[in-house]
C-alpha cells in the first residue's frame with residue numbers, strides 16, 4: 236500500500252494537535268467556508284454537512300490526497316450551538332447549558348481527491364455541566380475563551396471548571412475524535428496505530 240498524502244482542512248489548533256498526536260505526517264490547508272446550514276436532520280447531519288463542505292473546499296487544491304474536514308457542534312433540547320457570534324450569544328448559550336447535560340457531536344469527512352470517494356462518520360459525547368451563576372458566566376465570557384468554541388466553552392481550558400462529567404471520548408469534545416478518524420482512514424488503507432493510553436489529555 237503506497238503512503239498517502241494527508242491534508243487537514245482546518246484552522247483549528249486543537250484539531251492540528253490531536254492529529255499530530257496520532258503520529259501521522261500531514262499538511263494543513265485552510266479555507267473560509269460559510270458555516271450556515273439551511274436544513275438538517277439533527278446534530279450529526281449538521282456537523283457532517285459542514286465537515287464535507289470544509290473538506291471539499293480544499294480538495295481542488297490537492298490532486299492525490301486524503302483531505303480531512305471536521306466540524307463540532309453542541310446540541311441541547313434540539314437546539315444546535317456552534318461558535319457564539321458575540322458576548323451576548325456566549326452568555327445566553329452558557330446559561331442554557333448550566334446544570335444540564337448536552338451532546339457534543341463532531342462530524343468528520345475524509346475525501347480522496349484521487350478517486351472522489353468520501354467516507355464520513357460522526358462521534359457523540361455527553362457533557363454534564365455544573366450549575367453556575369450569572370457572575371461566573373460573565374467572568375468566563377470576559378476571559379475570551381468561549382469565542383472560537385462550539386457551545387461557548389473549552390473543556391480543555393478554563394471551561395473545564397464548568398464541567399461536571401464527560402461521558403464518551405474527550406478528544407471528540409475538543410474537536411477531533413481520533414478513534415473515529417482511525418476507522419475512516421483504515422477504510423482508505425491507511426493504518427494508524429492506537430495510542431498506548433486513551434487520548435484523554437487536552
Ligand SMILES: Cc1cn([C@H]2C[C@H](O)[C@@H](COP(=O)(O)OP(=O)(O)OP(=O)(O)O)O2)c(=O)[nH]c1=O
Nearest residue numbers: 245246247306307384385388389390408409410
Ligand atoms: C465543546 C468544545 C469545543 N471546542 C472547539 C473545537 C472546534 O475547534 C470548535 C468548534 O468550531 P468548528 O467550526 O468545529 O471548528 P473551527 O472553526 O475551530 O476550525 P475549522 O472550521 O477551521 O476546522 O470548538 C473546544 O476546543 N473545546 C470544547 O470543549
